[in-house]
Amino acid sequence: MSLLEVKNLKVRVEDNEILHGLTLTVNPGEVHAIMGPNGSGKSTLSHVIAGKPGYEVTDGEILFKGEDLLEMSPDERAAKGVFLAFQYPVEIPGVATMTFLRTALNAQRKARGESEYSTPDFLKKVREVAKSLNIPQDMLRRGVNVGFSGGEKKRNEILQMALFEPAVCILDEMDSGLDIDALRVAADGVNALRSPDRAMVVITHYQRLLNYIVPDFVHVMSKGRVVKSGGKDLALELEASGYAQFEDAA
Amino acid sequence: MPAVQETVERVKRIDVDQYRYGFETLIESDKAPKGLSEDTVRFISAKKNEPAWMLEWRLEAYRRWLTMTEPTWARVNYPRIDYQDLYYYSAPKPKKQIGSLDEIDPEILKTYEKLGIPLREVEVLEGVVRPEGERKIAVDAVFDSVSVATTFQKELKAAGVIFMPISEAIREHPELVKKYLGTVVPTSDNYFATLNSAVFSDGSFVYVPPGVRCPMELSTYFRINERNTGQFERTLIIADKGSYVSYLEGCTAPQRDENQLHAAVVELVTLDDAEIKYSTVQNWYPGNSEGVGGIYNFVTKRGDCRGNNSKISWTQVETGSAITWKYPSCILRGDNSRGEFYSIAISNGHQQVDSGTKMIHLGKNTTSRIIAKGIAAGVSQNTYRGLVTAHRKATGARNFTACDSLLIGDKCGAHTVPYVEAKNSSALFEHEATTSKISEDVLFYCVQRGLSQEEAVGLVVNGFVKDVLQQLPMEFAVEAQKLISISLEGSVG
Numbered sequence: 001m002s003l004l005e006v007k008n009l010k011v012r013v014e015d016n017e018i019l020h021g022l023t024l025t026v027n028p029g030e031v032h033a034i035m036g037p038n039g040s041g042k043s044t045l046s047h048v049i050a051g052k053p054g055y056e057v058t059d060g061e062i063l064f065k066g067e068d069l070l071e072m073s074p075d076e077r078a079a080k081g082v083f084l085a086f087q088y089p090v091e092i093p094g095v096a097t098m099t100f101l102r103t104a105l106n107a108q109r110k111a112r113g114e115s116e117y118s119t120p121d122f123l124k125k126v127r128e129v130a131k132s133l134n135i136p137q138d139m140l141r142r143g144v145n146v147g148f149s150g151g152e153k154k155r156n157e158i159l160q161m162a163l164f165e166p167a168v169c170i171l172d173e174m175d176s177g178l179d180i181d182a183l184r185v186a187a188d189g190v191n192a193l194r195s196p197d198r199a200m201v202v203i204t205h206y207q208r209l210l211n212y213i214v215p216d217f218v219h220v221m222s223k224g225r226v227v228k229s230g231g232k233d234l235a236l237e238l239e240a241s242g243y244a245q246f247e248d249a250a
Numbered sequence: 251m252p253a254v255q256e257t258v259e260r261v262k263r264i265d266v267d268q269y270r271y272g273f274e275t276l277i278e279s280d281k282a283p284k285g286l287s288e289d290t291v292r293f294i295s296a297k298k299n300e301p302a303w304m305l306e307w308r309l310e311a312y313r314r315w316l317t318m319t320e321p322t323w324a325r326v327n328y329p330r331i332d333y334q335d336l337y338y339y340s341a342p343k344p345k346k347q348i349g350s351l352d353e354i355d356p357e358i359l360k361t362y363e364k365l366g367i368p369l370r371e372v373e374v375l376e377g378v379v380r381p382e383g384e385r386k387i388a389v390d391a392v393f394d395s396v397s398v399a400t401t402f403q404k405e406l407k408a409a410g411v412i413f414m415p416i417s418e419a420i421r422e423h424p425e426l427v428k429k430y431l432g433t434v435v436p437t438s439d440n441y442f443a444t445l446n447s448a449v450f451s452d453g454s455f456v457y458v459p460p461g462v463r464c465p466m467e468l469s470t471y472f473r474i475n476e477r478n479t480g481q482f483e484r485t486l487i488i489a490d491k492g493s494y495v496s497y498l499e500g501c502t503a504p505q506r507d508e509n510q511l512h513a514a515v516v517e518l519v520t521l522d523d524a525e526i527k528y529s530t531v532q533n534w535y536p537g538n539s540e541g542v543g544g545i546y547n548f549v550t551k552r553g554d555c556r557g558n559n560s561k562i563s564w565t566q567v568e569t570g571s572a573i574t575w576k577y578p579s580c581i582l583r584g585d586n587s588r589g590e591f592y593s594i595a596i597s598n599g600h601q602q603v604d605s606g607t608k609m610i611h612l613g614k615n616t617t618s619r620i621i622a623k624g625i626a627a628g629v630s631q632n633t634y635r636g637l638v639t640a641h642r643k644a645t646g647a648r649n650f651t652a653c654d655s656l657l658i659g660d661k662c663g664a665h666t667v668p669y670v671e672a673k674n675s676s677a678l679f680e681h682e683a684t685t686s687k688i689s690e691d692v693l694f695y696c697v698q699r700g701l702s703q704e705e706a707v708g709l710v711v712n713g714f715v716k717d718v719l720q721q722l723p724m725e726f727a728v729e730a731q732k733l734i735s736i737s738l739e740g741s742v743g
């Protein structure tokens with residue numbers, strides 16, 4: 001069974017249709033890259049999969065392990081293993097990152113009927129993951145993303161992904177704002193999470209990221225549709241010729 | 251559906267009737283007849299076996315009250331209160347004079363349990379001895395209008411600290427009560443304070459002698475339990491030279507149909523180099539989903555930094571009551587004295603909150619600090635009203651004020667009304683204010699990570715109020731944090 005199936009998805013925001021019948025199938029173990037010009041609907045797709053309010057699905061469906069994802073609340077989706085690394089992670093003043101991680105992880109575990117982590121187990125796990133991502137301990141004591149640099153915010157997203165061990169990871173422009181070294185660390189973090197029963201959907205504008213996280217499939221989105229799909233070489237092609245050729249197709 | 255729309259829908263469904271602490275304890279009570287007259291005042295005074303001077307004091311206040319009119323300047327609306335339609339005194343009937351905890355009505359103990367009064371109090375009530383070195387808390391439990399248990403008396407006595415119901419202090423320490431009662435909040439102060447002076451039923455009295463650091467935090471739980479009973483609590487705390495005391499006040503009340511009037515008076519006095527830290531968590535019944543019922547909380551709390559280098563710090567977490575009218579204040583009389591006010595005021599459903607503080611700088615080089623966090627949800631109205639003044643002689647007065655309001659949904663209101671008066675040109679007053687709406691992007695970020703909508707609101711709000719929560723004693727802060735989340739349940743869809 002596919003992990004994630006988006007079928008003929010049509011989405012409106014206020015009175016504008018943004019996605020016009022988008023189809024995407026993601027199987028366990030696969031890494032999909034989604035590329036496409038600004039405003040083509042990449043973030044919209046990721047938001048609808050994660051259940052952000054404010055979007056109206058007018059047609060189509062999204063199945064997660066065969067279940068109707070659109071029927072589930074966003075927190076249910078998270079507990080089932082849908083993770084979205086945000087293009088613009090928000091700041092939560094006054095809430096220590098460590099507290100946030102723990103509250104979120106335990107909420108997910110509780111929703112799945114699992115026991116909560118004990119404090120020592122939790123701390124051990126966080127420290128391990130943080131170390132592998134070069135995240136200093138004092139960052140975890142600060143408010144969630146408060147005063148974090150762009151790169152730190154992105155690393156904090158990968159940290160959460162590693163901690164929650166989701167089934168589907170959607171990464172929305174995780175490379176934006178990262179310097180070369182940070183990009184490599186973050187990409188290594190993502191690669192470490194690749195596994196036969198986990199899938200990744202990597203949204204990016206740059207082929208460079210795909211040198212680190214090598215995709216199985218590349219999809220080109222334009223004006224709310226997938227206009228072309230191919231292997232990793234498609235990204236190289238795009239790098240050379242740009243999106244112009246697809247604009248007409250859309 | 252956009253979240254704002256959902257919020258509106260949800261708010262319509264809020265059922266404040268599910269108020270967690272809405273239950274009654276079935277115990278016989280001993281009531282004064284309904285209504286207010288000189289006879290009522292005499293009845294209360296007699297019930298308390300008060301000396302003649304106390305009765306006189308009350309009667310004078312009562313006569314004064316008859317000449318006064320109810321204030322209307324606060325941003326709160328409520329139907330006219332019929333003062334003749336209330337009971338002014340009710341007490342649980344003790345089997346006999348209470349000498350030990352075993353004699354407390356088990357019904358009362360059960361009520362405390364249901365309230366989820368933290369283990370430490372249950373321990374105290376059950377007489378469990380804590381290991382040496384752990385911080386202790388003494389509880390003076392007020393059930394309705396009478397203090398039913400006072401604990402830790404021995405240890406406090408050894409330190410010379412007096413902590414007892416004020417009714418007892420009037421009989422046992424008349425010289426102290428006479429010297430300080432009504433000196434911070436005079437009987438003529440305001441309508442509700444004057445009413446309180448006439449009919450106050452009970453409350454706490456604390457005296458910390460010179461140079462003594464009170465060996466434990468002093469704590470009182472108040473409950474209003476009788477239908478139609480106004481609760482008029484009176485508290486007087488005196489920290490003598492060089493002493494220190496931390497006092498915790500917390501309350502919850504059972505569900506009611508009729509509105510209940512509560513007009514407490516709290517007076518604090520610090521002499522030279524003394525400090526009082528007064529913390530409150532207030533969670534009275536806020537009324538039902540239509541805005542019916544709930545406590546009217548008209549409180550006068552004031553501290554007098556009478557001595558040089560003395561300090562008074564108010565910290566409050568206000569989540570309950572239908573109407574809150576409350577301005578814990580500091581009179582900075584002594585040179586170099588310091589006043590602090592840290593406040594979290596949450597309003598949901600139909601609640602109306604008009605709260606803030608007054609910092610009155612009279613002495614030289616006096617400083618004050620105000621951190622007020624208002625959170626409004628539902629169709630509630632939340633007003634911060636503050637006054638900072640510097641007297642002509644108050645050279646070097648300093649104040650810093652920060653008022654932040656957070657709105658949840660778009661049917662509620664937050665208002666900031668700061669008054670500043672500096673009659674001394676050297677005064678330096680700083681004021682910052684912000685108003686923001688709870689961000690839907692932030693909430694979505696949290697739910698994407700597995701938190702429910704309500705947990706997300708609780709988390710974000712607790713972050714917003716963190717600066718103030720940190721001012722509370724540790725155990726109290728943990729409770730307050732839970733209470734904040736509970737009180738915002740159902741505020742966002």
Ligand SMILES: Nc1ncnc2c1ncn2[C@@H]1O[C@H](COP(=O)(O)OP(=O)(O)OP(=O)(O)O)[C@@H](O)[C@H]1O
Pocket residue numbers: 013014016018036037038039040041042043044045087
């Ligand atoms: N709330 C909204 N109201 C109106 N239009 C919106 C809203 N959200 C998104 N859109 C529009 O939908 C389109 C797709 O936006 P989206 O953010 O999904 O693009 P994107 O492919 O992620 O772009 P980028 O590469 O710049 O991140 C844009 O034209 C955008 O303006």
Ligand SMILES: [Mg+2]
Pocket residue numbers: 042043044087172
């Ligand atoms: Mg985008």
